[in-house]
Amino acid sequence: MSFLADRVVAGTTSAPTVRAAGAIGLRLETQLVSGAEWDQTIASFDEVCQEQMHAFASIRWPGVAQEPLVFLRDDEVVGGALVMVQSLPLRLGKIAVTKWAPMLKDAAHRDAAAIRAGMVEAMVAEYADRRRLMLSILPRASITEVNQEYGHLIARGFRRGSVLGFPNRYIVNLRLSDAEQRKSFSQTWRRQLNKAEKAGLSFEYAGAERVGDFETLYNAMTDRKQFSDHSAYETVPALMQIEVPALRPELFFVRHDGELVAGALIFKAGGRAVYLYGATNDKALPLRAGYFLHWHIIRWLRDHTQAQWYDLGGTDGFQGLHQFKKGMVGDAGVIRPVPPVANYASGRLAYAAGAGAFWARDSVHALQRKVDGWRNPLTRPTQQKDDAEPAP
Structure with missing residues (x-):
């Protein structure tokens, strides 16, 4: 045995x-x-x-x-x-x-x-x-x-x-003062944050019982953008009900004129917090709600968790998302590949079978991405993508 x-x-x-x-x-x-x-x-x-x-x-x-x-x-x-x-x-x-x-x-x-x-x-x-x-x-x-x-x-x-x-992961340093953090952002990111702060937005920390509000935002976003969602979003209901508080994702919202315009789910346990999912409505982009949301998430994680770093995930090849995350990482964070x-394997047959299975899986995923691009040209990596889509 x-x-x-x-x-x-x-x-x-x-x-x-x-x-x-x-x-x-x-x-x-x-x-x-x-x-x-x-x-x-x-x-x-x-x-x-x-x-x-x-x-x-x-x-x-x-x-x-x-x-x-x-x-x-x-x-x-x-x-x-x-x-x-x-x-x-x-x-x-x-x-x-x-x-x-x-x-x-x-x-x-x-x-x-x-x-x-x-x-x-x-x-x-x-x-x-x-x-x-x-x-x-x-x-x-x-x-x-x-x-x-x-x-x-x-x-x-x-x-x-x-x-x-697209292996790069964009990782923000959480252990900075407000002044140090803002200085670390790129000039463009800092300028957009300044504009967002003048737009009349408010930041909310929400409990797990409000996950339905996030789902409404998320479903509306996916319907609007018509991208193929290959994320693990189906796990969210169970994660929000997990009995271990430290492992339960945290939920945040941005509101404008009483309306929810953006939200995010964040994994916060351990030394590295992780951006899991974000959602917006069509008013969020001109309001620069994504900048406002992440700025306050960074500050919340610094003040309420032991995490040293905030992993923003990848970009899936979207240049707009790369620029947004790179600007947030700034001078104090790091961009590192997975x-x-x-x-x-101890035997040749076991290795051949396993390596063959990975090759087949990778081939299917590559074909799937091509098909998604043909069906939904707006989600091709050559297009701009806003700052609040699901983290790959």
């Missing part, structure tokens, strides 16, 4: 101490936990993110087996990874996939690199060596210029896999 099966019967297992890519992978105890326990556990992690939540993943990928793994050192939780085991077409086998993981509970721990290496080794031992699956890990964009997580995986023997079409997927 695998260690996951062993956990149900006996409780725990340990990975050996290893040396990998300059870091000694610590011996860690590995436990499989329930989805509910997993979400409770990771709420306090520095590196927690939406894609690693069971409440999100179980809806976003309903046909995939979710395996939430908690790693412990001396009986203390130090990290974790939600691994998704997916069957391949034609019964060719299975692959194990984890996105934005493994996650550290304490990213500033002096043994952080060794803990991360130990988590990777435990996953390799289980999924690649024991189960003979291809293991695919996608690290998130790093704040530093060099993505050390991805570098460790490649040094460990993982191979470069799929690459996002690295390629890193794939590892």
